[in-house]
Amino acid sequence: MLRRLAKSLLPESLVRRIRLSRDADRLLEAYYGPQLRAVKTTVLATGETHNFTYDLKDRNLRYLAETIAIVTDMSAPVIERYIQEGINDIALRTHVLADHKMPPRDLASPFGRRLGWYAVTRAIKPKVIVETGVERGHGAVMLCAALMRNTAEGHPGRYYGTDIDPQAGRLLSGPYAQIGKILYGDSIASLTALNETIDLFINDSDHSADYEYREYHVVAPKLSPKAIILGDNAHVTDKLALFAREKGRHFLFFREEPKDHWYPGAGIGISFL
Numbered sequence: 001m002l003r004r005l006a007k008s009l010l011p012e013s014l015v016r017r018i019r020l021s022r023d024a025d026r027l028l029e030a031y032y033g034p035q036l037r038a039v040k041t042t043v044l045a046t047g048e049t050h051n052f053t054y055d056l057k058d059r060n061l062r063y064l065a066e067t068i069a070i071v072t073d074m075s076a077p078v079i080e081r082y083i084q085e086g087i088n089d090i091a092l093r094t095h096v097l098a099d100h101k102m103p104p105r106d107l108a109s110p111f112g113r114r115l116g117w118y119a120v121t122r123a124i125k126p127k128v129i130v131e132t133g134v135e136r137g138h139g140a141v142m143l144c145a146a147l148m149r150n151t152a153e154g155h156p157g158r159y160y161g162t163d164i165d166p167q168a169g170r171l172l173s174g175p176y177a178q179i180g181k182i183l184y185g186d187s188i189a190s191l192t193a194l195n196e197t198i199d200l201f202i203n204d205s206d207h208s209a210d211y212e213y214r215e216y217h218v219v220a221p222k223l224s225p226k227a228i229i230l231g232d233n234a235h236v237t238d239k240l241a242l243f244a245r246e247k248g249r250h251f252l253f254f255r256e257e258p259k260d261h262w263y264p265g266a267g268i269g270i271s272f273l
Contacts, residue, residue, distance in 0.1 A: 051135055052263050053096075053110035060257040064116050067254045071228065071272045072123040079119050085149070086111065086118040092145045096138060099171055113256040114142045116268050117202065120228060121146035125155035126199030132187040132215055133205030133232070134161040137171030143202075144176040151179070162190040162205065187211075191218045199224045203240070204232035213239040220247065226273060234269025244271040 056064070065083055069076040086092070096110050111118070121129065121143055129143050140161050147157045159180035161169060169182040183190040187205045201219050203212055212233050220243075223229075231240035234253050244251035249271045256265040 051138065052112075052258075052261065053138075054112055054258040054261040054263065056112055056115070057257045057259045060259075061115070064113070064254055064256075065119070067252060067268075067270070068116055068119045068123065071250075071252065071270050072120060074123050079123065082119040082122040083115050085122070086115050086142065086146070089145055092141060095141060095174065095176070096171060099136065111138065111142055112258065113254070113266060113268050114139050116254060117230060118142050118146045120230065121157075121200060122149060124199065124226070124228060125150050125153075125157065127157050128196045128198050129157065129159045129200045129202070130162070130191070130194065130196070130198050130219070131159070131202040131204060132162045132191070133203070134163040134169045134172070134182055135165075137161070137169045139202065139204060140169060140172045140180055140182070141176045144172070144180045147179050148175065157199075160194065160196070162187040164205075188214055188218055191215060191222075194222070196222065197224050198222050199227050200230070201227065202230045202232065207233050207236065209233075209237040209239050212237060213243065216240065216243040229269075229271040231269030231271070232266065235265075235267040240269040240271055247271075249273055 061083060062080075065076045065080040068074075068079045072079070093110065117139060126147075129147070131139055131143065134140055140159065144159050147159060150157055157179075161172070161180065161182045163169060163182060163184060164186055166184050168184075172180050172182060183194070188211075198219055201223065203215050205211070205215065212231070216229065216239065219229075229240065229244075229249075234240050235255070241251045241253075243249075250273065252270045252272075254268045254270065256267055258265050
């Protein structure tokens with residue numbers, strides 16, 4: 001009775017706005033409610049406020065394998081084996097999670113989209129990998145683990161990371177430090193001074209669009225004929241896609257889907273010939 005009376009007294013435009021507001025609330029709950037409710041519990045459980053660790057959904061791992069297969073001109077089952085190899089590397093997983101003050105529970109692998117980095121490294125057997133932006137060193141040890149496997153198969157390679165923070169890269173220790181090195185200082189300056197032919201380049205440093213774009217142009221003359229570029233900022237900017245078009249290269253984007261985590265995920269921009 002009261003609801004019908006209120007509706008009869010209110011202007012139709014206001015009634016419509018109230019109805020739309022309720023619909024919006026229902027949509028918000030349906031699409032984002034579980035993730036929003038999980039933020040506090042996840043942060044308290046892991047202590048992570050950035051560079052989150054999580055598994056990927058099974059479907060997403062399949063999409064990742066199919067994407068990398070196209071990029072490397074290899075079969076998807078082979079790439080799937082490389083991805084599973086990275087997931088099943090107990091020594092690598094233990095090394096990374098030991099660095100956490102509060103290790104995430106029940107993770108098969110804490111690397112998310114970086115499993116794609118691992119698979120690319122195993123597939124193309126690069127002699128030189130360069131990653132700009134190291135932070136704790138999740139990507140660094142993942143890439144070095146793949147290089148160690150390549151070396152055991154007769155395809156040695158080296159990893160170079162760059163970071164402006166002199167404390168970055170603490171995970172690059174033990175056996176991983178034997179195959180990798182961090183160049184401290186401004187990434188543009190480090191890339192300019194680096195006298196190496198690069199087979200795999202990964203941008204993950206200053207996430208401003210202009211700086212990212214500058215990095216691509218600095219490394220362009222240093223790339224080997226079949227070099228692959230992976231961009232960790234492609235879910236935010238289109239600079240790698242623009243660079244790829246300018247240089248006559250292909251571009252693909254893989255969107256990651258974290259499993260049982262509130263973070264919506266980032267992705268991998270891929271430039272290849």
